[in-house]
Amino acid sequence: MKEIRFHGRGGQGVVKSAQILVKSVIETGEYAHFIPFFGVERKGSPVYGFARIDSQSIDIKSQVYEPDCLVIMDDSLLDQIDVFEGLRNNSYVVINSRKSVEELNLPESAQNIGMKIGIIDATETALNVIGKGIPNTTMLGAFVSVTSWVDKSTVENNILKQFGEENARAAQKAYEEVKIYEC
């Protein structure tokens, strides 16, 4: 089983993107689920969500404490909360940032753990392609590129269906342009 923790801010579309991921996995015959965690209901406040992917049905219904992957929609969260808490060795991180991996100033807990980190300026990409700085669908493109955990064309179809062509194009751009580092 693969466990994913999403971090973002209210209004960035964490729930919608995670739901597209879950839908896409289920459409390809595997199992997945997503539990959103709603804190205070306002734009800009930190939000979380927890997803799991498996080849068999998933009984567990709790939050994710030792993720195999982090999806971070906003790099300013790194200064506020320990987003890397519990991250497993040989894990994946997908982060929305205009910084380089050095500039991200990763905490010690996220170093030398065999982490593959994908950095994409998803807000900028979304602004340019979609005309709105909402990074969620763009981040999905980067997620697929970094992890290869879900079929690319299925995700693309679901983005198309739910959001339209521009969002699918932004996701494709992120798929191609995400910078991947090993730490």
Add this chain to the structure above:
Amino acid sequence: MSKVMATTGNTAAAIGAALAKPQVIAAYPITPQSSVVENLAGMIANGELNSKMVEVESEHSAMSVVQGAAVSGARTFTATSAQGLALMYEPYFRMSTLRLPMVMAIAGREMTSPETVWGSQQDSISVRDAGWLQMYVEDNQEILDMIIQGYKVAENQKVLLPINIIYDGFFLSHLMERVEVPPQEKVDQFLPGYNPQHVKFNPSEPMAVDPLTPGDILMEYREDHLKAAHKALEVIDDVDNDFGNSFGRYYGGAVQEYLCDDADIVLVTMGSMTGTAKEAVNIKREQGIKAGLLKIRAMRPFPETKVNEVLKGKKAVAVVDRNVCFGWNTGTLFVEVKAALNRCDDISLVPVIGGLGGADITLNHFTNCIDLLQKTSDYKKYHKCIWFKKGGELHEVS
């Protein structure tokens, strides 16, 4: 052919309700239930569902509207949570004591105060003695399936009582997962239309419903009500069996056992925590510990005999509640299980409280709990209440 969907618990509830073709729906939105009603309203607006939707100004009115519809012979549906359920209490009680079958989904939420909107079983537990049948489910498939089964149980001539299908707020209401949606024709075969014999709205055969009733007659009504609720235990099992034969999914009826036969240690759970507890049982089994799980599905009527059969002879049992029983320093399910086991003095019965107000119940909580039971089973009777704390810790309160 069933259709496989990725869907939230609330959507699963709406789809289940729509498949049962209620003639009248009345509901008022409240977190975390709102999208059940939104979905149903959408289906009606799109012409996918031919029900009369009454948009009311409160939950008291929601229950009153479906009550009026049910008296005139309609199949009805509503859904609510917490404060909405509290506001609904007066017609809620009357629905069961008028013996009007219906299904109401409850997306379980903590009762204020302190102010909260998150998941718990405190709301539904607080109305367990209002004469309804109450069933708790653990995942989205079970929500959909039980709403369909619920009508078949409630409308059974031996039962004729309303039923709550209860699922934890957020942990299920907002959880998205794989759900199989059965085809309408198969549901129609399984669940024929509602044809009430005991209340009828027919001007050529007028009848008075609910006149002022003296105590000696009222007592006969109550006696019949209790008998019908007791009968419902058999009906719940039969309907589960019929449903399994039609759709391939069996849930065990009033309770579901998991690896209990040779178990020394058993976790008793209700609702969405069950899957996590099953994982903990699997982990401990791999370590050679004989652990098992008993999932209580029917809280009302309480499956006393089955609980006895499963737990008799076990060394230690933890009953995990996502609610509190004020006045007992335990959860409510614990009190129910203890009452059922009144002749089994040799079981160490441990009350556990966790997951209130949306707090997480984790794998570590359950593995730690099984470890504690392993130690506890050396002693007779264990009186301390265990609280599931943040980070998977257990905290004992004497």
